[in-house]
Amino acid sequence: MITRFAPSPTGPLHLGHAYSALTVWDVAAKHGGAALLRIEDTDSTRARPEFEQAIYDDLHWMGLDWPPPVRRQSDHKAAYGRVIEELTKRQLVFPCSCTRREIQAAGALPGVEGLVYPGTCRHRSMNDARPGDAIRLNISAALSQIDHPMTFVELSSGTAIKHHVAPDQLTKDIGDTVLIRKNTGEPAYHLACVHDDALQSITHVVRGMDLWAQTPFQVVLQNIMGWPTPKYHHHPLITDDSGKRLAKIDKSKALSKYRAEGATPDDIRRLVGLPPSSC
Ligand code: GLU
Numbered sequence: 599m600i601t602r603f604a605p606s607p608t609g610p611l612h613l614g615h616a617y618s619a620l621t622v623w624d625v626a627a628k629h630g631g632a633a634l635l636r637i638e639d640t641d642s643t644r645a646r647p648e649f650e651q652a653i654y655d656d657l658h659w660m661g662l663d664w665p666p667p668v669r670r671q672s673d674h675k676a677a678y679g680r681v682i683e684e685l686t687k688r689q690l691v692f693p694c695s696c697t698r699r700e701i702q703a704a705g706a707l708p709g710v711e712g713l714v715y716p717g718t719c720r721h722r723s724m725n726d727a728r729p730g731d732a733i734r735l736n737i738s739a740a741l742s743q744i745d746h747p748m749t750f751v752e753l754s755s756g757t758a759i760k761h762h763v764a765p766d767q768l769t770k771d772i773g774d775t776v777l778i779r780k781n782t783g784e785p786a787y788h789l790a791c792v793h794d795d796a797l798q799s800i801t802h803v804v805r806g807m808d809l810w811a812q813t814p815f816q817v818v819l820q821n822i823m824g825w826p827t828p829k830y831h832h833h834p835l836i837t838d839d840s841g842k843r844l845a846k847i848d849k850s851k852a853l854s855k856y857r858a859e860g861a862t863p864d865d866i867r868r869l870v871g872l873p874p875s876s877c
Contacts, residue, residue, distance in 0.1 A: 599631025600802070601626050601631060601634070601801070601803065602798065602800055603662075603664075603804075604635075604638050604791065605638065605653055606637075607647075608641070610649060610853065611653060613853070613869060614836045615853070617836045618805065618806055618833065623662050624872070625804050625831060632664075634668075634800075635657065637650055639672045640672055640675075640787070642672065642782060656854060669794060678789050682733060682789075685822070691724060691734065691735055692721075692722050692723070692733070692734055693722050693728065693732070693734075694715075694734050695719065695780075700718065701713050704716040709772055709773060710772060710812065711772065711812065715773045715774040719734070730780060730783075732780040733776070733777050734775060735775055737769055737775070737818070740822050741765045741769070744821045747762060748818065748821050749817075750817050750827050750829075751829045752829075752831070754830075754831045758829070772814070775788060789819070792816045793825075795828055796820065801828050802828055802831060803828045804831045805833070806833060807835050810832045836870055863875065
């Protein structure tokens with residue numbers, strides 16, 4: 599059993615991250631498995647070295663450890679480029695120069711991650727890609743290459759629940775998603791994340807419920823690329839807790855501030871509603 603915590607170093611870790619990280623390590627311990635740390639820093643406009651260092655410091659302070667080396671996605675752009683090469687050969691991707699305003703003007707409807715791309719550039723070939731173009735997956739073409747039902751297993755309720763990925767719903771909710779970002783040419787979250795989950799042989803993805811709606815798209819990418827689908831455990835979001843327990847705490851306060859004020863790792867566990875550490 600291998601799981602991972604995959605933060606983006608775009609700000610200080612707060613209690614929501616602490617809850618997520620502690621849940622990842624708790625689930626690994628329960629299964630006698632390993633927890634890896636992966637730094638999802640492909641968005642160079644937002645990632646900062648000081649936030650990456652703070653991730654190492656905060657996690658170590660909470661008593662969490664991981665086997666080296668830490669995979670830093672920004673060090674592996676060529677690997678994500680190779681996936682795009684394969685998808686290009688299979689004619690499943692297209693270049694896109696649309697701005698947000700153009701996408702809005704074309705009548706795009708809201709989906710699970712913003713506006714669903716209306717298909718303006720879908721006819722374009724990768725041979726005509728221009729510098730600065732985004733690269734999108736042609737979701738209909740991709741789905742037409744998958745000839746079996748797609749499913750994933752969710753474990754968060756304590757029992758394994760099988761979910762079916764509905765192709766029509768995906769086309770409507772997610773559409774032609776960006777795999778390579780406009781202007782920077784950097785891999786977008788889904789591409790880097792799904793590639794790395796496969797590369798690192800992740801068997802269990804433990805992460806927040808905020809990513810629940812993205813999971814079907816990730817399952818499609820796994821099926822197109824012939825990568826295995828891990829089991830999923832989407833934990834509740836600490837900010838979604840309507841109970842009184844968390845009502846009084848400042849959810850956005852950086853972990854380092856709790857540390858500076860003399861809190862202990864078990865105080866953090868208590869604050870996020872987890873039992874004290876057993877070790
Ligand atoms: N890097 C993502 C984030 O910080 C998490 C991705 C994942 O766990 O799949 O929200």
